[in-house]
Amino acid sequence: MALPIKDELEIIKENENIEIELLLNAIFMKFGYDFRNYGKAHIKRRILHRKMVSGMNSISEMTHKMLYDPLFYQEILQDLSITVTEMFRDPSFYLSLRSEIAPLLKTYPFLKIWHAGCATGEEVYSMAILLKEEGLLKRTQIYATDFNQLALQKARAGIYPIDRIKEFTQNYQKSGGKSSFSDYYNARYDSVILNESLRENVVFADHNLVTDSVFGEMNMIICRNVMIYFDKELQNKVIKLFHDSLVPGGFLCLGSKESLRFAESSPRFESTFDKEKIYRKKFTV
Numbered sequence: 001m002a003l004p005i006k007d008e009l010e011i012i013k014e015n016e017n018i019e020i021e022l023l024l025n026a027i028f029m030k031f032g033y034d035f036r037n038y039g040k041a042h043i044k045r046r047i048l049h050r051k052m053v054s055g056m057n058s059i060s061e062m063t064h065k066m067l068y069d070p071l072f073y074q075e076i077l078q079d080l081s082i083t084v085t086e087m088f089r090d091p092s093f094y095l096s097l098r099s100e101i102a103p104l105l106k107t108y109p110f111l112k113i114w115h116a117g118c119a120t121g122e123e124v125y126s127m128a129i130l131l132k133e134e135g136l137l138k139r140t141q142i143y144a145t146d147f148n149q150l151a152l153q154k155a156r157a158g159i160y161p162i163d164r165i166k167e168f169t170q171n172y173q174k175s176g177g178k179s180s181f182s183d184y185y186n187a188r189y190d191s192v193i194l195n196e197s198l199r200e201n202v203v204f205a206d207h208n209l210v211t212d213s214v215f216g217e218m219n220m221i222i223c224r225n226v227m228i229y230f231d232k233e234l235q236n237k238v239i240k241l242f243h244d245s246l247v248p249g250g251f252l253c254l255g256s257k258e259s260l261r262f263a264e265s266s267p268r269f270e271s272t273f274d275k276e277k278i279y280r281k282k283f284t285v
């Protein structure tokens with residue numbers, strides 16, 4: 001029987017997919033970063049973009065260069081890790097935290113909060129400001145993690161371009177901020193430096209959600225706009241990791257486009273504020 005004839009475009013796409021799989025395997029084997037269960041469309045878009053800007057002829061050529069050129073590997077790693085973020089991103093989420101969750105947190109003697117995939121730290125400082133205004137910061141230990149070393153360096157420094165301050169200030173006000181946002185930073189030339197006191201109880205650390213293990217006994221985990229890049233299987237694995245890292249009754253906060261609705265661990269959580277993607281680990285399963 002004659003095999004169906006594939007058109008040229010189909011063959012190119014098929015070969016591209018094979019080459020992408022080989023590239024991802026090479027990254028995992030050589031550097032230990034595992035992107036094999038990230039969303040295929042996202043990975044393909046980013047790799048084809050790097051191929052275009054670096055003027056390479058094929059993805060296989062990129063794989064070879066990446067294995068022998070550490071700088072090129074770093075470029076690919078940055079491509080595969082989208083670090084777009086902002087302070088008080090989705091202000092209504094922070095408003096709910098402040099008005100609905102903070103009163104409960106005030107009944108706890110000590111709090112542990114994990115920001116997983118904190119990127120350049122804006123989310124972490126937003127939380128520190130909220131906790132400070134609610135009188136909770138001193139009794140809270142915050143763990144802020146990401147697998148992107150460059151992003152973590154920026155997060156530790158807490159220095160942001162001054163031209164983003166207008167947007168951050170508007171978000172802060174919409175999120176129910178109780179003070180003036182300018183109380184929390186000092187401006188220097190074209191940057192602002194966030195107050196040192198905001199990071200006193202923050203530990204910034206390298207942690208890979210795909211390959212590293214649980215962080216114990218958390219009262220709250222914030223992992224927003226990270227799992228959106230994962231396929232279903234990896235999402236299930238990471239949600240289980242979060243379940244295992246939370247105390248019973250602990251909160252899990254996801255991004256606006258993420259949900260637990262179809263996750264395997266979904267029955268182990270209750271939906272506290274569905275609209276803001278705030279879930280709570282059940283006390284008994």
Ligand SMILES: C[S@@+](CC[C@H](N)C(=O)[O-])C[C@H]1O[C@@H](n2cnc3c(N)ncnc32)[C@H](O)[C@@H]1O
Pocket residue numbers: 081082083084085086089116117118119120123145146147148151207208209210223224225226255
């Ligand atoms: C779009 S940013 C989200 C930042 C912040 N959470 C927010 O919502 O604004 C996604 C972050 O997830 C991090 N990330 C992606 N995969 C990761 C993994 N496997 N382990 C840890 N962090 C990861 C990226 O490096 C990036 O900093």
